Amino acid sequence: MSLFAGIDIGSLSTEAVIIDQQAAMVAAVILPTEAHSTKAAETALEAALEQAGARRPELARIVATGYGRVSVPFAHKAVTEITCHGAGAHHLFPGTGTVIDIGGQDSKVIRLGPGGKVVDFTMNDKCAAGTGRFLEVMAAKLGAGLDELGPLSRAARREVAISSVCTVFAESEVVSLVARNEPREDIIRGLHRAIVNRVWSMVRAVGVEGQVTMTGGVAKNSGVVELLEEKVGQPINVYREPQIVGALGAALLARDQARALG
Amino acid sequence: MSFAAAMRYRFMKDLGAPALMAARRAMRKKRPSRPDPLFGPPLKSLARLKEIMMRHYFLARYAPGAHPVAWVTSGAPVELLRVFGFYTFYPENHGAMCGAAHMAPELCQAAEDHGYSQDLCSYARCDLGHYFTGKSPAGQLPKPDLLFASNNICQTVTYWFKALAHYYDIPLILFDTPFNFDQITESDLRYMAGQLEEMITPLQRISGVKFDQAKFLASLELGRATSETWGQVLQTMRHRPSPLTIFDTFFHMAPVVSLRGLPVAYDYYQTLLEELRDRVARGIGAVKLERKRLMWDNIAMWYKVRDFSNLFAEHGMNFVVATYTNAWAETIQYLDPDDPFRSLAKTYSLVILNNNLDHRLSLMERLIADYQVDGLVIHSARSCKPYSVGQYDLKRLLMERLAIPSVVIEADITDSRAYSEEQTRTRLEAFFEALED
Amino acid sequence: MTRKEYLQHQKTQRHRRVVGVLPALFPREILWAADAVPAEVWDPPLAVSRAGAHLQPYICSVVRQSLELILSGGADLVDALLFPHTCDSIQNMASVVHDYCGLDTPCLFFYHPKAPYTQHSRVYYRDQLQALLERLQELFGPAEPGALTAAVEMGQRMYRRLGEMYARRAGGNLGLGNEEFYRVLRRGEYLHPEDFIAELDQVLGRPAPAAAPPGPAVILSGVVPNPPGLLSQLDRLGVAVAHDDLLMGSRRIPSRLPAEGDPLDRLTESYFSLPPCSTRSNSLARRAAYLGQLVEQTGAAGVIFLIVKFCEPEYFDLPNLVEELKARGVPSLVLDTETNQPYDGRMATRVEAFIEMIG
Structure with a gap:
């Protein structure tokens, strides 16, 4: 065999x-x-x-x-x-036209043509915003496990706006949000929104075609997937x-x- | 230009806009005013300013078709456009508005979604974001027939306006002003004056209006008088206490930037000047307790104007001068009706951002003396390289020469995502402590 | 001989002046006429420490490293510094060096008119050439009679050879790999033209290769072909760079080389025949057409944009160029780089994936 x-x-x-x-x-x-x-x-x-x-x-x-x-x-x-x-x-x-892969160190968006051939792709720049690393840093600051992020985010009642795109700035922003007693769930949802906005720029750059499939570790985070689905306007495949x-x-x-x- | 559009514009100008303003006035009267613990009583002119700018943006909707519409950079010689009846719109002013309305992050993001780097000027990103989404705090912007730019403030505007020229598929006229590295030469002046004269032909063609020398001179005179009066407005701030804060002037500058060369701007500053002189005579300060007087360097942080205004007033500090607001008054002395094109070239090419840093240092030294400045706040703006590169040296040299304490805030003009509240707080508190010693 | 040794040799043995020149477009012939060797500063391999006291973190690495070089003794080697008006950052850096750094080295500035051009642009450009020549003569003494015409002729000989090198590479008839091609080309940034022309002749005299590289061909666009690891990776992948739209490369090679006339007129004519460039503020339509034409003529399968992080002129044109290429069915890859950044796995992966995609 x-x-x-x-x-x-x-x-x-x-x-x-x-x-x-x-x-x-x-x-x-x-x-x-x-x-x-x-x-x-x-x-x-x-x-x-x-x-x-x-x-x-x-x-x-x-x-x-x-x-x-x-x-x-x-x-x-x-x-x-x-x-x-x-x-x-x-x-x-097999219906996948766009792949969104958010990994620990980088994220990429890939456009597939017939037969799964890559016809276009983009990757994040050196900045860590928009990668799993960003969430990891923030989760540590909030004392939450990585696998808790999804459920916590979905339990949020509101969403706190995270204005900074830079990981370093966002970190200090999170610290001050915690100091202001903002609920952890709401902050996490805000962080997910920030990462999704970054990734969305990349999706926009290669375009959405057919079904969207998400890969990489962050795809296990239901909070990110949900917000991305909202942006894409269609359900996202996750293996x-x-x-x-x-x-x-x-x-x-x-x-x-x-x-x-x- | 269409007759129907012209009639509609006329109607809105004569009846629509006044009706809107009257409605606003009626609404405002209902609000009772309370004395503010930090600030002196509000200026009466402020209501007039709001009306003028609101009317300007309101009429913008009806301008296309009725008037040729030009989008203009803040440092372009707009006096020439007035001759041809252009309705002028300032994307930079609009960018400031997006910043103040906290809409910049959304619009910038839209431009970034289209491939524009987040490291580009955020005025440009706001404007391009508006192009891609149609969103704006001003409602609807007038579609341009012409782009009119001058690189006397930055090269950025040439890149930005050439992108607009591409998207809107309309002509771009550039007034190219060689940077004054050492001194302005005869060849520089010939080049610039030549360009201004050459612009007349395309401007006639686009507007359908013939050039009229008398009108041009009248427009120059009005522009000159407006800038001069603006300069006098700023000079009232030399008094202790100052009747204005620089945060006020960030808004009061709108007419000299956007409506220069029109009677409404000149009239407004006459009224404002009168009110300010009256305040000076009666010793009324903009900040009730003015213990320290500060200078601001660079463009405003539009999303922070109100917060900063309160924060500094709480510490008994008032900004009494800014290199930024001063820019629209500083070089008007060069204007000479006997030599309009060359003197216009000189007026516009010697502005602070087109001039070498030695010039800037002397200017700042002069302003510090004239306005009795105790400290300096330097906004290092990611968006604006010509304003920001060299600030670290300016800080050092002003400390060496005048022992002026200063602080650098790393931030941006409209994109609040590039601003860190925590970092800035710490720096400002250290600065306040240094000033009290 | 290292670059520094060569320049020292030019000074002590050939009694020439050395002028440090910042990017990007400047009239080399004017400097040659004043018997000066331009030494261009694009990406000195220095760790930035001193420059950080003068420049914000959001200023590009070309400017930061150039200033670092100037402040760490580079200014002592040269007889003058020339700052062309390339962008806002170089403009202000020039003023910082001239007004604030207390250097004894004379600082010269060269303004070139920005597009859209008018009839006055040419007159002004010629005036600027004249003014620069006069200023150099004030500093270094009068030029020899006929020196300017000789310099123009020499420039034309150099451009003809560069043109031939590019054309032969595009046709697959030049026996140079990507890394070697740019190593040769970049020696022109400091060699005296006589020496540079001799080197070009040597390269052009080599026999044509037996077979073209097996992989797809690409076009490079951007400022400098950095990091060099990219070029060697392309060599390894069997990918030929068929042409470039690089600021240090083809954007500085004029298409018109007038045979006779007043030397300053000839230089002016050549200058206005340069390919379109972001730093001259040429229209997006012209830039897109130029890139499209390079792709079409060479049959390249894609374009790689090497953007120096924070470079405003390049950043502004980029979205439209990418879009126009896409509309023509030409894929492109954008790499954000710093001039002395090591060629890391992240970048290698992108390039390799791009080649897998277009291959």
Whole structure:
């Protein structure tokens, strides 16, 4: 049996996905990246093989993606996460025309053409506003866990306006809002609004076409998804494990490449 | 120009606008006034100012078709346009309005959504945001037939207006004023005067009105008299206590910026001047307790004018002069009806922002002496590089030469998202402490 | 020889003056006529410390690093500094240096007229050339008779070679990779034209490559081709830069080189034939047409915009250029850069994804 693997080495976490000839997922793991990307890739792949009950030689082809993609000596090819997220999202939701990926360090919006091919994309600039990092910093300030943000935001009765776009400014703004005893829920909803406004600029730049699919860790935050849906004016597809979409895309590309090579 | 549109404009000007103003007056009378603990009694002229500006924006809706409409930069020689009957609209003034109405973040965001960097001038982003969304605190802006810009205030306006020229698909006339690095030369003057004379042909074509030298001279004279009276208004602030605060002048400057060369602006400043002189004679100050006198550098922070006005008054501090408001009075002395084009060129090219920093330093030293200034607040405005680059040196040199304490606020003219209340508070409190020593 | 050694050599052995020149458009020929070597300052590799006391954090890295160089001894090496009127930040930085920094180095300013041009623009530009030549002669002594005409001729020889280099690259007949191409081109920022022309001749004399790179071709637009890591990555990906719309590159190569006449008239004629540029305030229609034409002529598959963060003139034109390209079906990638920023993974990913997309 021939299997195909995709490994997505991000700055915070590494994901590995293994699929079979029919593109059915036989394993998917998420592990922290820690200090060494080659090691992280190796560990994630081993864990995925174990989950699939398969051995290394059964892997016909491996594609690496993410920031650490060039540090995976055993990968047959390195492909950027933009192309991989596009391929993964297209596979999971074939009607996808626009992919919004909000990750820890950066966020991107990808426009897909027929067959899931990338026709346009944009990424945030160096500023952290509009990334998972922004929410992480703010959640820490508010003493909330990352996974609590969504439910808290949806429980807000009002919304506090966060005027600063800069993470540093917004942080001091949050501090003073807390000092003024503004409810935590309302502040969180305001922060979500700020991040959505930033991401919306990027969505606007590439345009909305067909279905919208959200990937990356922040897609698990129902508060952000809800506000984005409001902006987009249509429901957004979110896969149950949105972080693995990039690795899945890489595995799909591995399968395509293996076929093309015969 | 269409006859129907002209008739409608006439109707609105003669009947609509006065009716609107009367309605406003009637509404206002119902509000009882209370003495303010911090400020002297409000100026009577303020009501007139509001009427003038409201009427200006109200008539803007009816101007297209009735008059040729020009969008103009704040430093452009508008006196020339008056000859051709242009209805003039100032995007910078509109940007200030967006800032004061706290609409700038929304409009800026709209421009950013269309690819304009958040690091660009926020007046420009507000204006482009209006173009993309149709939103404005002024209701509806008059669609332009002509863009009239001068880079004597910044190069930014040339980039911004060329984008407008592209979107509206209309002509752009630029009055290119070489930066005065050392001194203005004969060649500079020839170049600028030549451009002004050459503009007449396209202006005639766009407006359908023939150039008239007598009208031009009359418009120059009116512009000159308006700027001169504005200068006299500012000079009343040399008195202790000052009858105005700089925050007042940020609003009172609207006519000299937007309606220069029209009788209404001149008349307004005559009335205002009379009222201010009366206050000076009676010793009425704008701030009840004027213990310290301050100077403001750079454009206003339009979303903070009211807050700052209260904050400084609470500390017994009054801003009595600003390089910004002074700019519309400073160079009018060069205007000479016997040599209109060259002297107009000189008047407009020697303004503070088109002049070297040595000139700016001397100007500030003079204003500090004339207005008996105790301290300086420097607004470092992200939007405005020609105003802001060099401020750190100015701060240092003024401290060295005059021992004037000063504080720098890193902020923006309209985009409150680039402003941090906490950082600014800390800096200002340290500044207040330094002034009390 | 390093750049600094070369300039020292020019001073001590060739007895030439060295003039430090800020970006971007300036009449090199006028400086050559005064027997001065212009040393252009675009992106000195310095950590900014002193300049921070004079410039706000929202001023671009070109201006910050140039000021850093001037304040950290760079001004001592040169006999004068020339500030062309490129943008508001350079304008005010010039005034800061001239009026506030207490340097002994003479500071010269060069204003070039802004578009839309009128008939007076040409007259004024010529006046400015004349004034600059006079000012240099006041400082450095009278120019040799015929020096100006010789300088104009030399400039034309240089532009012809640069034109040929660009044309051969566009046709895939130049044996230079992207990184090497710009390394050669950028030596013109400080070499005396005789030396630079000799180097260009050497490059043009090399045999044409056997095969074109396998990947898609791109056009670069922006200020400088930084970070250099981008160029080597494109080389590795097999992507050829077919042409550029860079301020330090093709935007400074005139299309008209008049054969005879008054030298100042010839320079003026050439200046007004330069490709459209944000710093001259040329219309968006002209800029879009120029970019479109480069794409069409070279068959490039996309455009990469290298924008220096906080660069107002470039930022303002960008949305329209991107949109016009899109309307023509040409994808583009915008990279916000600082002149000395390392080529990091984030940027590499974008570039690679862009190449995957257009390839």
